[in-house]
Amino acid sequence: xxxxxxxINLAALRxxxxxxxxxxxxxxxxxxxxxxxxxxxxKAVAEALADSDAFAVARLSEGxxxxxxxxxxxxxxxxxxxxxxxxxAAANYQLSPVxxxxxxxxxxxxxxxxxxxxxxxxxxxxxxxxxxxxxxxAPMALELLKASTNxxxxxGLMSHFANSxxxxxxxxxxxxxxxxxxxxxxxxxxxLANSAAVMSFPESHLxxxxxxxxxxxxxxxxxxxxxxxxxxxVMQLKTQLIAVYDIEAGEEVGYGGDWxxxxxTRIGVASxxxxxxxxxHLSNKSVVLLRGQKPPVVGRVSMDTICLNLxxxxxxxxxxxVTLWGLPELPVEQxxxxxxxxxxxxxxxxxxxxxxxxxxx
Numbered sequence: 039x040x041x042x043x044x045x046i047n048l049a050a051l052r053x054x055x056x057x058x059x060x061x062x063x064x065x066x067x068x069x070x071x072x073x074x075x076x077x078x079x080x081k082a083v084a085e086a087l088a089d090s091d092a093f094a095v096a097r098l099s100e101g102x103x104x105x106x107x108x109x110x111x112x113x114x115x116x117x118x119x120x121x122x123x124x125x126x127a128a129a130n131y132q133l134s135p136v137x138x139x140x141x142x143x144x145x146x147x148x149x150x151x152x153x154x155x156x157x158x159x160x161x162x163x164x165x166x167x168x169x170x171x172x173x174x175x176a177p178m179a180l181e182l183l184k185a186s187t188n189x190x191x192x193x194g195l196m197s198h199f200a201n202s203x204x205x206x207x208x209x210x211x212x213x214x215x216x217x218x219x220x221x222x223x224x225x226x227x228x229x230l231a232n233s234a235a236v237m238s239f240p241e242s243h244l245x246x247x248x249x250x251x252x253x254x255x256x257x258x259x260x261x262x263x264x265x266x267x268x269x270x271x272v273m274q275l276k277t278q279l280i281a282v283y284d285i286e287a288g289e290e291v292g293y294g295g296d297w298x299x300x301x302x303t304r305i306g307v308a309s310x311x312x313x314x315x316x317x318x319h320l321s322n323k324s325v326v327l328l329r330g331q332k333p334p335v336v337g338r339v340s341m342d343t344i345c346l347n348l349x350x351x352x353x354x355x356x357x358x359x360v361t362l363w364g365l366p367e368l369p370v371e372q373x374x375x376x377x378x379x380x381x382x383x384x385x386x387x388x389x390x391x392x393x394x395x396x397x398x399x
Contacts (some may be wrong), residue, residue, distance in 0.1 A: 042277035045390055045395045046078050048086040050270035054253045055087055057268055061236050062243040066091040068229060070250030072100060077385040078254060078273055079394040081107045094248060098124055112157040118142060122149045129153050131382040136161050136196060138169040143179050146186045154190040164213040166200035173216040188203060194227040195220055203258045214242050234258040248390035256381045258368060263369040266363045274364030274387055279356050281307040290335025291345050297322055306346040308360045313341035315388035319377040327361040327368050328354060
């Protein structure tokens, strides 16, 4: 096996999708697989999540790639598109760009697509103020879209929570209320709940839910890990020791001499670094799993390697497997806290020189 490797557990993906359906049994599921399925290999993830009712990605290029890989489910483009050429491409590939600007509505009045767009969604800005038109502007936009020959099927209403990871935050109800009003007024389907809302805000489930992070076995909440929510981690990031050596007290390790041995120390070098996506912010902060123990990372994370303090693991040898995250003893959520970031970032930046190894159990 080539190291480092991101082992992707397809059975865990299916388990997590089943958990989504347990949380939201009356909603259709639009599984979010943007950013190469959060770094997990989008083709493998799409195939494993074939029981989803639809998929969502961010951009046209991601949707085209999925179609070229043989994925046939409805695919929503969350960022939409803004030119006639991109609308034509979306139509030809049977992709569904979300409409979130008046200029997109107007463009669809003037162009003629080779085939009508299907499974259409209008983005409503219910309070996040990122993408979407206001609830007050929605009726006119819907009237224009329904009159266009470039769209077929009903149009759904979509929005996005800004604070759903803050359970009980009053702003979540403030965002839900205008969507409920529009649903009552128009009779159209609504898609609002992301992973955090799926697990903590059942009133928001409505017609469609749109889980992302939880599908990969990762918690969106700061105070819980995925396993604590009944999820199974999908990615286990692993590498191996490529060197073991001894240094004396007072000797420094790594760039800049940021770590100095206080006692004679056995050092291990593992083959992973920021060039693979292992965050440099974990320098002198993180731990790994090695032979059932958690040696600390010492010195700066470099492009291709990290150094470990092996004083408590005398039996460690070159070739030993090192786990960076993905086991219950070392969840990616813990590493994200140490790095001062969110787990989304850690998994999505694992680059393509890290081999994806697919398993099914």
